[in-house]
Amino acid sequence: MTIAWRSPLGLVLLVLCTIAFVYVLLPILVIVIAPLGATGYLAFPPQGLTLKWYQAALNDQRYLTAVMVSLRIAVASALIACVIGIASAYALTRYEFPGRRLLEALFLSPLILPSLVLAVGLTLFFTRTGLLTGPWRLIAAHVVVCTPYVLRVSLPVLRRFDRSLEEAARNLGATPFQTFFLVVLPVVRPGIVAGTVLAFITSFDELVLALFLAEPGTPTLPVTIYSAVQLGFDPSVAAVSGLLIIATFAVMLLYHLLNALRQQRN
Amino acid sequence: MxxxxxxxxxxxxxxxxxxxxxxxxxxxxxxxxxxxxxxxxxxxxxxASDKAGLTLDHYGRFAGDSYYWDILGRTLGLGLAVTVITLLLGLPTAYVLARSQSRWAGFLLLLTTFPLLVSAVVRSFGWMVLFFKDGLVSKALQSLGLASGPVQTMYTMPGVIIALAQVLLPLMVLTLHGVFKSIDRDLEYAAMSLGARPSVALWLVTLRLARGGIVAGSLLVFSLAISAFATPSLVGGARANVMATAIYEQTVELLDWPFGATLATILLVTVLGLSLAYGALIEGREKMEARP
Known part of the structure; x- marks a missing residue:
């Protein structure tokens, strides 16, 4: 080890590191733990111990509807972003042409665009043109912000892919389609899955675009939580948020365990 | 090809x-x-237009009103403060996680970056519970003797800074972790075997080599901090007005879409300028590294 962790310098580093851990995880723990309190308002540390707020959250029709709305929009956005993102990523890594880097920069640029700027522009655009209806306005907006994530994850994977495998398949008589689906896709699948999962989470968590573009009357989950939090500290809002955190954590853990298992098997 | x-x-x-x-x-x-x-x-x-045609009136309104300059200044100040905090905590965390040989290091990195997967709305909500008048932050300050009565951190700029730095810290750790991992540990050993104290080796070798990554991470956090909406809106409220909340107010609440579009364009140009600097920097680094 370069730095002895017991030396003064090492201790300073470890202390700062510990502060950072507590700092990053504290508000998340607060949201999971605070609704366990028996008081009618949110308190941390909680007083008493009850599951009634979590129960209330699970039975609240408002939140269930919002979860379904968010799920539908996130699944649609992630799937569309995945398909168009992979097609472009494949073409970006396989063909050399003038302006290729510019095109790649354009495809990635929504990553740095403030979502509020995009939201204002899209709202103006949809009101003027009357294009798309219902949930599709928000899905279109989410596709724009999700596609860069798919590209960012899949581009390096496709660049690393051994081209000779593709050439071998072609030489053995496979059509370009067969080559892509039977040779390229299985190898780069982990990258594609990771990109799509990231796109799904981005859409599911997104607030600003949903505030501007969601269908009136059917807000997404982040919008529902945002509005509820502004009205007051109802413990059941915290319970819904807590359930969201627990579910996210479970999915993340599962994803990494499956990855670790697959690596072990290989 | x-x-x-x-x-x-x-x-x-x-x-x-x-x-x-x-x-x-x-x-x-x-x-x-x-x-x-x-x-x-x-x-x-x-x-850049009104009913009569092209005009710069909306930009003139921004430039002529100190209220909007205050908002822009507050936004940039927020970005700066958040960048400094995330650097101060992100550098040691990323370094320790990158150099630790413990089998838990990977899990700890996962735990640090997990909040990125949770909506900013939920994370800001956590801070609201902590910041409220009788919340943990107020009680902690009183028990430490730093405050005599209840402290209100909600609806203040320091509150927004603390909450937003927490929202963006995982991103800084993730960026810097990659940078430190790519720096050959032997270089630190070499510096120390030539007589440098660990702190000197860290300063002269590691941080020097990570400079590009540190600037890149800072620009990333800065541009995300000045465009954030959920945290300033929930934790800051009306009293900590920044560009993002001002744009929301102009469009959704006051329905002044042309002026909202002007504010949005100003924010966009600021972020774009920063990211062009970021791009130039990355490009410069790649050229440096490509040199034999």
Whole structure:
């Protein structure tokens, strides 16, 4: 080890590191733990111990509807972003042409665009043109912000892919389609899955675009939580948020365990 | 580079070989043209026009009113403060996680970056519970003797800074972790075997080599901090007005879309300028590294 962790310098580093851990995880723990309190308002540390707020959250029709709305929009956005993102990523890594880097920069640029700027522009655009209806306005907006994530994850994977495998398949008589689906896709699948999962989470968590573009009357989950939090500290809002955190954590853990298992098997 | 991109390979005419890449790019280009470039162009157009035609009146209104300069200044100050905090905590955390040989290091990195997967709305909510008048922060300050009565951190700028730095810290740790991992540990050993104290080796070798990554991470956090909406809106409320909340107010609440578009354009230009600097920097680094 370069730095002895017991030396003064090492201790300073470890202390700062510990502060950072507590700092990053504290508000998340607060949201999971605070609704366990028996008081009618949110308190941390909680007083008493009850599951009634979590129960209330699970039975609240408002939140269930919002979860379904968010799920539908996130699944649609992630799937569309995945398909168009992979097609472009494949073409970006396989063909050399003038302006290729510019095109790649354009495809990635929504990553740095403030979502509020995009939201204002899209709202103006949809009101003027009357294009798309219902949930599709928000899905279109989410596709724009999700596609860069798919590209960012899949581009390096496709660049690393051994081209000779593709050439071998072609030489053995496979059509370009067969080559892509039977040779390229299985190898780069982990990258594609990771990109799509990231796109799904981005859409599911997104607030600003949903505030501007969601269908009136059917807000997404982040919008529902945002509005509820502004009205007051109802413990059941915290319970819904807590359930969201627990579910996210479970999915993340599962994803990494499956990855670790697959690596072990290989 | 590829055979298909060059003309006339396998006896196929150029347009046939160009057909496949064009078809592959088409969906993405279409989606971006319709739902990204067009709306952004009409946003720019609206910010620079009124019923009579082209005008810079909206920009003049911004420039002539100190209220809006205050908002811009507050936004940039927020970005700066958040960047400094995330650097101060992110550097040691990323370094310890990158150099630790414990089998838990990977899990700890996962735990640090997990909050990125949780909506900013939920994370800001956590801070609201902590910041409220009788919350943990107020009680902790009182028990430490730093405050005599209840402290209100909600609806203040320090509150927004603390909450937003927490929201963006995982991103800084993730960026810097990659940078530290890519720095050869032998360089630190070499410096120390030549007589440098660990702190000197860390300063002269590691941080020097990580400089590019540190600047890149800072620019990333800064641009995200000045465009954040959820945290300033929930934790800051009306009293900590920043660019993002001002744009929301102008459009959704006051329905002054042209002026909202102007504010949005100003924010966009600021972020774009920063990211161009970021791009130039990355490019410069790649050239440096490519040099033998």
């Amino acid at each position: 590829t055979q298909a991109a060059q003309s006339g390979v396998n006896g196929r005419p150029l347009w046939r070989s160009a057909l496949v890449p064009v078809l592959l790019f088409a969906p993405c280009v279409l989606v971006y043209a319709i739902f990204f470039i067009w709306p952004q162009a009409s946003l720019l157009g609206l910010s």
